[in-house]
Every structure is written in structure tokens, then in C-alpha cells.
Amino acid sequence: GAAGATGFGSMADTGLLESLLRLLEKVDGGTDSQDVAADLGVDHQVIVGAVKSLQALGEVISTEQKSSKHWELTGEGREIAEQGSHEARVFNAIPDEGLPQNGLMKMPSGKVGFSKAMSNKWIRLDKAHEGGPRVFKTVETIEDTVRDKLQLVQKGQSAKLEDKEKTELKKRKLLSEVTVKSYWITKGSSFSTTITKQETELTPEMIASGSWKEKKFKPYNFEAMGVAPDCGHLHPLMKVRTQFRQIFLEMGFTEMPTNNFIESSFWNFDSLFLQINPQQHPARDQHDTFFISDPALAHEFPQDYLERVKQVHSEGGYGSQGYKYDWKIEEAQKNLLRTHTTAVSARMLYKLAQQEKFTPVKYFSIDRVFRNETLDATHLAEFHQIEGVVADYGLTLGNLMGVLHQFFTKLGITKLRFKPAYNPYTEPSMEVFSYHEGLKKWVEVGNSGVFRPEMLLPMGLPEGVSVIAWGLSLERPTMIKYGINNIRELVGHKVNLQMVYDSPICRLDS
Amino acid sequence: MPTVSVKRDLLFEALGQKYTDEEFDELCFEFGLELDEITSEKEILSREQGDEKAEGASDVVLYKIDVPANRYDLLCLEGLVRGLQVFKEKLEAPRYKRVSPADGGEPQRLVITEETASVRPHAVAAVLRNITFTQERYESFIELQEKLHQNICRKRTLVAIGTHDLDTISGPFTYTAKPPGDIRFKPLNQSKEYTAAELISHYKTDSHLRHYLHIIENEPLYPIIYDNNGIVLSMPPVINGDHSKISLKTKNIFIECTATDQTKELAYRTETLSGDFINKRVGINESAESIAQLLTRMCLRSEVSGEGDLIQVEIPPTRADVIHACDIMEDAAIAYGFNNIIRSTPRTYTVANQLPLNKLTELLRQDLTAAGFTEALTFALCSQEDIADKLRKNIVETRAVHISNPKTAEFQVVRTCLLPGLLKTLAANRKMPLPLKLFEISDVVLKDETKDVGARNNRRLCAVYYNKSPGFEVIHGLLDRVMQLLDVKPGRNQGYHIQAAEDSTFFPGRCAEIFSCGKSIGHLGVLHPDVISRSELTMPCSAIDMDIEPFL
Secondary structure (H helix, E strand, O other), X not given: OOOOOOOOOOOOOHHHHHHHHHHHHHOOOOEEHHXXXXXXXXXXXXXXXXXXXXXXXXXXXXXXXXXXXXXEEOHHHHHHHHHOOHHHHHHHHOOOOOEEHHHHHOOOOHHHHHHHHHHOOOEEEEOOOOOOOEEEEOOOOOOOHHHHHHHHHHOOOHHHOOHHHHHHHHHOOOEEEEEEEEEEEEXXXXXXXXXXXXXXXXXXXXXXXXXXXXXXXXXXXXXXXXXXXXXXXXXXXXXXXXXXXXXXHHOOOEEOOOOOOEEEHHHHOHHHOOOOOOXXXXXXXXXXXXXXXXXXXXXXXXXXXXXXXXXXXXXXXXXXXXXXXXXXXXHHHXXXXXXXXXXXXXXXXXXXXXXXXXXXXXXXXXXEEEOOOOOEOOEOOEEEEEEXXXXXXXXXXXXXXXXXXXXXHHOOOXXXXXXXXXXXXXXXXXXXXXXXXXXXXXXXXEEEEEEOHHHXXXXXXXXXXXXXXXXXXXXXXXXXXXXXXXXXXXXXXXXXHHHHHXXXXXXXXX | XXXXXXXXXXXXXXXXXXXXXXXXXXXXXXXXXXXXXXXXXXXXXXXXXXXXXXXXXXXXXXXXXXXXXXXXXXXXXXXXXXXXXXXXXXXXXXXXXXXXXXXXXXOXXXXXXXXXXXXXXXXXXXXXXXXXXXXXXXXXXXXXXXXXXXOOOOOOOOEEEEEEEHHHOOOOEEEEEEOHHHOEEOEOXXXXXEEHXXXXXXXXHOOXXXXXXXXXXXXXXXXXXXXXXXXXXXXXXXXXXXXXXXXXOOOOEEEEEEEOOOOOOOOOEEEEEEHHHHHHHHOOOOOHHHHHHHHHOOOOOEEEOOOOOEEEEEEOOOOOOOOOHXXXXXXXXXXXXXXXOOOOOOOOOOXXXXXXXXXXXXXHHHHHHHOOOEEOOOOOEEOHHHHOHHHOOOHHHHOOOEEOOOOOHHXXXXXXXXXXXXXXXXXXXXXXXXXXXXXXXXXXXXXXXXXXXXXXXXXXXXXXXXXXXXXXXXXXXXXXXXXXXXOOOXXXXXXXXXXXXXXXXXXXXXXXXXXXXXXXXXXXXXXXXXXXXXXXXXXXXXXXXXXXXXXX
């Protein structure tokens, strides 16, 4: 975190820091850390450490990194700068009466020094001397130019040497060219020549004693991430569900009790005027429905209502031709996992029709439905259906479109258009499309319609009452909202909890 | 929703107008069709079988158009063109009527014998005379028959259609049923005769026909149609005879339909409704004359009757889906244009109410995350093993609701507790840093004879703590917190308490039952090591599972 990221462990000693600062005080426009090292007579690396310590104090100094090429003595070069070149050392070792060659060769500089001194013509070799070959000086004094040159480099005056000379010394492995990283140091906005020890954190003691007023505090590193809070997380799909609930509540819709996954065919199909014979109607494909083997049958129905449903299916009535087939209670009794929450809407509308006097209602639900269909990246056997229903006298198709416009506006979708569609229990039926700015095309966002009179009138709802309704899935807008392509990454046990931890809050209209 | 594939250029030629893809898409949208895909045979082959197989295939542009499930009259190019041209008032809707043979001869007859009653009791027939096939028309004719078979005929179970070259056969025709051994004929596109029994086994491996064998396979008598000379026309709903097959040269077609049910009559009928009814339901204000015109554009020939604003609407036999005035109202709205209707807010005044159970759930979920637990969302359907063996329970004791037609074991039962889903979520997230703290508040389903359907949902709260040590105290602490949130104090009578219990899912001696106001509402404890390993987990885990409905 910001507080912990700046170490204070390698603090250079205060004396050195203050010397550096005093030096800096005297110069105008700043100085190079290499010059500081030369002036204070310490190794450059020590000054680099001091600069880093001063940087950690805030705005005391400001620095700029530089890099420069620089000639430096090798180990051998330093030795020569101190003790003279090998040839000079050989020359100086020879007394006036000469020295036996084998003794000279045993000297540390013997071999190299001998051949160099020979080629400089400082010495001669008398091979025929009695007692073995002997070396004699040929000149009185010599000038050790190699040592002189190296000493110039040592003093930082390598500029005085010609390039050729430097190349020659480099070849003899006495000099090397190095790249030096140094700092150009200038006074900072809070420059001072004295160092105050910096505190890491404010403590209760400092608050009690008031000592915080005199103290300096180590700056925070605001580039670092904070420490993650220890907390739980809501599931993204449930966050979106909460928002949809909120929207319906804002629009005055009352929540329906959808806590009944098991439904009878009667409420799931027949009450909606969907044909019971699974062979006769495409909308009621047995293959899409999970049927229940235990408990296989529902055993209780509102009897009068059931008779009216039977009649409208098999013979018609209420202005309808009906489907004209042999309606069987045995089919209606079959239990199943509800394929839509409209089964609950049917129960609620039936209940509404039993009131002594009709009152207008607005209902909504968001809950699970089940389909026994082929699974793929966007289809699971269970998903959440969002449904809205309005029942009142004289509702029009224009009203349905108006309500949908308000609903989708709350989701941040304002460009809507409606396509005629076929849905067996609504007439008219409309698919709702919205213009997707990203995809640059119209995409289906929901389905809607007006419930058929063959559904409403047998329930006992008054003739002039219309019921408009619409539905959509919860998963699809959530996948779009959170950028998820595979539904299994959103719903079910295979989700990555990190996705749950990291998902932002849900505001559907932004 | 059926999809019809038509050649674009042929379609535009028939419509007498060229469109851009966008313009045609727009026209479809207004009419309630969907231009689903623009492709070619070559593109389809290349996508399905690779570029090599697609080499040389046709690259004529195809439009794939989704047609609503109620509009069987639009399932071919000719039908689409007719519908669209009438919609655009470029054509008058045709009026279909039965005519007698032009040569003054007797109409053909199809005699239905009693034997068919047990297998496929209904049949109707018709003759198309003086037709001229082109290659395209011929293909469209065959394709339409196939579309009808797949959709309204419910894969031939409900209805099977056979078409024959009338000039190769002679009536009257007989529709009867015979034992499969007694039927023998040369089927369509085969070189020799087979008995019906041989045919069934012959077609077992046919990628297309094998799907229809089951409809009659186990019947003692098979349906069969003969002509006057004993030539087999077809063995519905499986295959036609080869003798009467139609070709490009066919001039007169005999059509037979056999069915399990016969409810519709091929007759026109007239409905009378008021302009006011349509205006009020749609939310428009049009004259009766203009509404009649709108309906006529939808192939529902209409005229004002002269009495008030009454409109007489003629429903053609091709629109079996029009069974109520509301169906007529919809067609008026489509012709008017859904998107031309003024959108208005209903004046319905209501006060919103939350379902108390969902309100409680929402509030508890928020506070459980504040307590450091993360929400899981798991499936309501699972395998028997998940709720029984894996939890060391007997399936009979679970009161589970069983599904009769699951495609895989994942959908055998509805969950009776939330724990299996949470354990699976842990298993899928074993790589996440420990501890893992998860919860879910959702519904399980239990058999309950007091309910009309014999089962009820139960809203439960389940949470797990998964770490190197069992953390019973963490889960116990969560219970205390939940009870605090529900304003239930610790205590034996009016409050809540836990009491040592044995439950096979939990480690012996590490399980307690939760009581609130003297009533058992759930369990908490350290999970049994076998439950851990059967869930493909490796660390100790403690869990709580409780009913929240008593706190409503």
C-alpha cells in the first residue's frame, strides 16, 4: 500500500547527507553526483545511496538521472599509478653494476618490464657476461610517461590525453571505458541543509503529546493499490434482479408470489388457452417441458373455472371458435416444472376475478422457469423470467407500447420498435426491439402482448377488462451488462468467484 | 418458428420490385416476418462441411425468412409473395373454391374403410389440375410439403400428405389398413418391391425416414392407399409408392392427407365486428372503411356492412388461426403499423407492494454480505446423487420431487436443500484463497400433499465456511448474527437455541439442530469427511442450512 512502500532501512548517515546538502547550497544551478563524490572524497556509489535517501525525504532535493562515458583505471592501472610502470620498476631495480638476468626475471614486474625497458632502450643485456647473462642500465634517468598518464586519469583529467594514448593504454588493459549513471542534483522546493528524521505513521502518542507538529512524515506512494477490504459480495445476476425489482416498484407494480416451481399443466397451459393435446400445438411441445413423475398429478382445481376452460378449448364460446378438440382433465392434471411465470400470472388474474368488484392491478415477478431444451452458450435448463402485467378497463395496444417505453427507459433504452409476432396466448403479440448502438442494429429485448379473451373471460374477469403483459429474461441483459458471453460463467456452480468478487454495482440506466 | 429459404432474385422478380437488404428487412419487420440470414448454398456447405465440399456449389443469394408459427400460408416463395403483395395492395387476395373437372367428368373419390379407425382414422383428398411445373416451382412444391410436415403436421404424427401424378393412377381410391405382411409395393425411388415389414427395417437406417417409423411401427395394421387397379399410392405417414411419383412433366396432381384428427373445415366464414372495437383495443381512431381496407391488406377481405360502423370480415380457410375477434383486431393493427400507433401511458393507478418473502430475502442477502459471506447462485435441478448419496442421505427420505423426462442425470430431481450447489461451487473454486465463505438464499422444493400440486417451495438460507480448520465457531457466529438481524434473542422458549443432534451429513458430535420459538428450523455443524470427499473437496467445512419462512 501507499504507506508501506517506501523503505527507510538504507538511510545513509546523516553527516554525509548534510555535507552533500551544504555542498549543494553553495553551487548555483546544481551539481553532478560524480563531482560531489570527488569533492567529498568518497566513492560515487555512496553518494548515489545518499541521493536516494534524500529523495525519500520529499522535496529536499530534485534530481535528474544522467549517464556519461568515463575512463577508469583497471586494477593493474591503479597499481602502476601508485608504483610506476613495470618497465620503470625494472629500470629502478638495476644498480650501476647491473643485475643477473635470471634474478631480474624473478621480480613481480620482471618479464613485462624487461621487454618494455629493452624496447625503450633503457637497458641492455650482456649475454656473454661471466657468471651468466647480466642486465645493465643504458641511461641515467628515465621519464615514466605511462605512470604519468594513468595518474592524470586517476585525477579525473583523462581529457588531457589524446585518444590514441587512451586506446594504447586500453589495449594494455590499464584503462577501461565505463558508463556511469549519475544524478544531476538541484535544490528542491523544501531545500534545507539539516536532516530531520521522518516518521512513518501518526501515532496516538504523537496526538496526545502534540509532537506531530514538529515531525516530518514519510510521503506515501499513491501509485500502489490499497489493501482489499475483507467483505462478502452479492452475485451479479442477483444485483441485476434487485434493480429490476426496484424499477417495477418505482412504476407501482406489486410483486407476485412465484415461489411455486411445480405447476399443473392446467395453470401452465390450459388456463392460458394453450392447447392440451401436445401433438396439436407447436407452442406446447412436450419436449420443452420437464414433467414430474412424483408427485405426478395435481389433485385440486377450481371446479367451475375448470369447466369453463374445458368448454372454451373444446367448443369455444366468449366469441371464440375454440380449438375444437377433446379436452381431457388427465392432461391438465399432469404436474410439470413451470415453463414460464405466466402460470403465476394466470393464478393471480383468476384470484382477481374472484373479487366482488374488479380493481385495476399492476403485477410483476422475477423468478426461475424451466425448459427441457438443448443447452448451449446462451441456454440453460433453468433461467429467470421477468414479467410485467397490467389489468384494467380499456387498455389499448398503444398503452402496452407506452408502458414498455417507460419500462425500457428506466433500463437506459429509449429507441424501441415493435414487430408483429405470434404467441399463442396473447393477441396481438409484439416482439420488442431496441437499437443497439454498439452492434449498429436492432436486437430483440423482450416479448409482449394482450392476453386473449379466451384466457380472461373464463376466469370471470369483466368483458371490458384488458390485460397487457410483457416478459424478458434476466440473464440476457445481465450478460450484456457485465460483458459475459457464456451463460455458465454467470449462473450455476461453475462460476469463477473472482468474477463475483470483482463485479461492479449495477445501475441499469448508465 | 419455421424458416423459409428463398432465392432472392426469384423473390424480387415475383414481387416485381428490387429491394436492398435493408429495405427488404424493413418490409419483413412491418409484416411480422424476420429476415434471419442472407446466405447461399455454397456458404452453408462451406460452413457445415468445409470449403472443399462447397466447391462448385451454387452461390445464388438465399434469404432465410422466419415465419410466425400461425402463418402456414406463408411457408413457400409463392405464399410469401402473395402475402406481401396483398399487404402492399398490389394484388387482391385470391378466393379459393372447389371446382369440378373441366371436362365435365365426375370428381375423384377416396373411400375410407373401417380398418383405418384403429391406426389413422381420417383422410381427405384433392386434385390439382392443369398445372405447369418449372424446376423452381417443382422444388418449392416439394419444399412446402416438407415444411407443412415438420410444422403443422407435427412431424407427420398428426397429418401426412402424399402427392401423386394423377395421370399414372385411376380412381376411385381406397384408404384402408392391413397387416404389414400383407402389404407389398415398390416404394418411392427404390428398384424393387418390399413388404411393409421389410420396409420398416429397410428404413431404420434412413437418415430422414427413420424419424417417422415409430408412428405406425407397433400397430397391428398399417395405413395404405390403393388405386382402382390395386396400385399402392402410399403407406402413410412413411412413404409413397414409386409408381405415382410426380415429376416436372406432371400435369394433374392427386393430393391425399391422412390424419389422426379432423377438426377444421375448409370453408370461408364471415365475422362481423365494429370499427369502434378495433379502434378501442388498438388505440387508434380510424373510420370503418379504412379499417376494412387494413384488414383486406392482411388477406381478410372486409367491407363495411352499412349498419353503423360494423365491418364484415371474411376469414379464408387458410387462416385457421383466426378464431376470435381479437385475431382480426391484431391484423388490423399490423396493417396500420404497430410503430405508427401513438404510445400512451395507461391511467391505471396502483400502489406497489413487495412480496414479504422476497423483501425479507433481499434484506438478509445484503446483511450476509456485510457479514463477509459471498453470494452463490446455483441450479434448482440436480441429480439424485447430489441430494442423497453425496450428503449420506437416503433418496426416499428427501421428499424430493422427481422429473419424469430428464435428458441427463443433472436434471433428475428438484433440489431439497441448497448445500449441494454450494459444495459444487466450492469444488469449482478450490484454487481461490482460503477461507471461502459462501451463502445462498433461495427456494428448494419438497413434496407436500396439502398443496394442489402436491409440492411446495421452501425458502432457505444456506452458508458454508471452507478452510484449513472447520470453523464451527464462524458458522455458529453467522447464525447468531442472522438471529440478531431477525430480532430473535437467544433463549429456550421465545428465543432461539441450538442443541446437539445427529444428522448423517454432519460429522458425529459436530452437529446441532437449530430451534426458534421451540420449532426446529435447520441444522449447523461440521460436514462429514465423506461428504467432503464425495464433493471433491479436501479441507474441513462447516455449514448452516435453515428455513427462513418462520420469520415472515
